[in-house]
Amino acid sequence: xxxxxNDFTKWYIDTIQKADxxxxxxxxxxxxxxxxxxxxxxxxxxxxxxxxxxTGHRNAYFPMLIPESFFQKEKDHIxxxxxxxxxxxxxxxxxxxxxxxxxPTSETMIGHLYSNWIKSYRxxxxxxxxxANVFRWEKKTLPFIRTSEFLWQxxxxxxxxxxxxxxETMQMLNVYKEVIEELLAIPVYDGQKTPSERFAGAVDTFSxxxxxxxxxxxxxxxxxxxxxxxxxxxxxxxxxKENKHTHVHTTSWGTSTRxxxxxxxxxxxxxxxxxxxxxxxxxxxxxxxxxxxxxxAILEKLDEIFAALKARGIRVRLDxxxxxxxxxxxxxxxxxxxxxxxxxxxxxxxxxxLMKARDADEKAAVSLxxxxxxxxxxxxxxxxxxxxKAKAFRSEHSHTHIDTMEQLQQHLAESEQNxxxxxxxxxxxxGDDACEEGVKEETxxxxxxxxxxxxxxxxxxxHCGKEAKHTVWFARAY
Numbered sequence: 441x442x443x444x445x446n447d448f449t450k451w452y453i454d455t456i457q458k459a460d461x462x463x464x465x466x467x468x469x470x471x472x473x474x475x476x477x478x479x480x481x482x483x484x485x486x487x488x489x490x491x492x493x494x495t496g497h498r499n500a501y502f503p504m505l506i507p508e509s510f511f512q513k514e515k516d517h518i519x520x521x522x523x524x525x526x527x528x529x530x531x532x533x534x535x536x537x538x539x540x541x542x543x544p545t546s547e548t549m550i551g552h553l554y555s556n557w558i559k560s561y562r563x564x565x566x567x568x569x570x571x572a573n574v575f576r577w578e579k580k581t582l583p584f585i586r587t588s589e590f591l592w593q594x595x596x597x598x599x600x601x602x603x604x605x606x607x608e609t610m611q612m613l614n615v616y617k618e619v620i621e622e623l624l625a626i627p628v629y630d631g632q633k634t635p636s637e638r639f640a641g642a643v644d645t646f647s648x649x650x651x652x653x654x655x656x657x658x659x660x661x662x663x664x665x666x667x668x669x670x671x672x673x674x675x676x677x678x679x680x681k682e683n684k685h686t687h688v689h690t691t692s693w694g695t696s697t698r699x700x701x702x703x704x705x706x707x708x709x710x711x712x713x714x715x716x717x718x719x720x721x722x723x724x725x726x727x728x729x730x731x732x733x734x735x736x737a738i739l740e741k742l743d744e745i746f747a748a749l750k751a752r753g754i755r756v757r758l759d760x761x762x763x764x765x766x767x768x769x770x771x772x773x774x775x776x777x778x779x780x781x782x783x784x785x786x787x788x789x790x791x792x793x794l795m796k797a798r799d800a801d802e803k804a805a806v807s808l809x810x811x812x813x814x815x816x817x818x819x820x821x822x823x824x825x826x827x828x829k830a831k832a833f834r835s836e837h838s839h840t841h842i843d844t845m846e847q848l849q850q851h852l853a854e855s856e857q858n859x860x861x862x863x864x865x866x867x868x869x870x871g872d873d874a875c876e877e878g879v880k881e882e883t884x885x886x887x888x889x890x891x892x893x894x895x896x897x898x899x900x901x902x903h904c905g906k907e908a909k910h911t912v913w914f915a916r917a918y
Contacts (some may be wrong), residue, residue, distance in 0.1 A: 515796030584701030631889030655861030713776030730784030837863030868898030868908025
């Protein structure tokens with residue numbers, strides 16, 4: 441897999457298509473999720489939903505259509521989303537009195553409704569999450585990573601004060617980090633967004649950022665402390681214990697199906713898709729080899745293994761199609777199935793099966809008595825192995841020695857000349873928007889976040905050389 445960006449994008453799209461995850465539709469930037477693609481999302485959703493509920497949140501659903509007047513109530517919000525909003529202007533053959541936006545996010549609708557639902561401190565906190573589709577009319581699209589319509593979850597909570605709301609904001613960021621690292625095997629840097637990268641209308645935005653195999657960044661999840669901005673705009677007040685009306689403090693937080701794209705970009709290889717076992721639609725595929733049709737005992741043994749694996753909760757498929765073993769091996773590797781088990785006449789005689797992990801070069805012989813236990817162990821081992829590989833890759837391409845624009849430009853020139861990826865740069869920032877914009881204009885590197893636990897502390901600004909107020913990750917991003 442070439443590290444050049446244009447080749448990487450081609451590899452990415454080819455991988456998605458060969459793995460049969462999506463199909464394109466006639467609507468620009470809109471994709472159809474095929475069963476394997478959607479099931480990956482289901483496994484992510486299942487784990488996140490479980491953790492949301494463990495922290496006291498409940499699911500609800502809100503309308504997709506939002507009146508234009510709602511956006512006008514919070515000026516920063518409408519300015520942030522206005523270029524991406526698709527509008528409904530006509531229904532039943534008649535012009536609507538007011539334009540309706542297809543939701544880019546639901547703060548405004550939820551703010552309107554919370555103003556009716558919240559009356560007293562006894563009603564707080566309100567801890568609600570929504571699983572939904574949203575629309576942002578992107579100029580440049582890429583399956584999963586950036587599409588006109590995508591699936592996500594958005595949490596929206598209301599609290600008595602700033603302390604409680606900020607505690608919620610950080611709790612949900614930590615939930616995201618745990619799920620993405622433990623389930624998707626993707627290491628992330630958590631930290632605070634700079635003001636220019638802040639969510640439209642938020643007081644503070646926090647994010648987790650992941651490095652792809654081409655060295656670019658993907659914002660994998662965000663959590664926002666909204667202060668009382670939306671509460672004031674939508675008149676969300678409650679009667680406190682002192683019998684006075686006061687505004688609630690709100691939060692919002694979200695992740696989306698761009699996580700599927702991140703999994704592909706982080707773990708994929710020259711052969712195609714590589715899926716972490718915990719989210720793989722099919723975790724194990726069983727394949728009979730050799731003249732197995734002349735030996736019914738082979739299929740009988742595979743049926744037995746199939747039943748035993750399924751009883752352990754493992755998602756397993758048996759491929760007894762008429763295709764050649766080589767075709768099947770290639771097909772299931774393209775789909776990223778974590779473990780393949782082969783059984784032929786000679787294996788049966790030797791009381792063994794051959795096992796191959798998707799990310800391993802060699803097959804291993806395992807006894808038929810221990811094949812179930814070995815499979816379960818290999819799935820767990822591979823999950824850890826993928827995370828460690830991704831972590832090592834990130835470490836190798838995280839540059840902490842670059843302190844000036846001259847050094848950054850030299851690094852970019854050398855990387856381009858040698859066909860290497862540019863990776864991320866940890867550098868100082870004085871806090872001036874002009875310096876942040878200057879880095880972006882000259883290198884296309886944007887600030888990813890101000891990490892909570894940076895691997896080093898920087899004392900001078902990357903762009904102007906003055907004293908740094910923050911140590912920041914800079915990178916090119918999707």
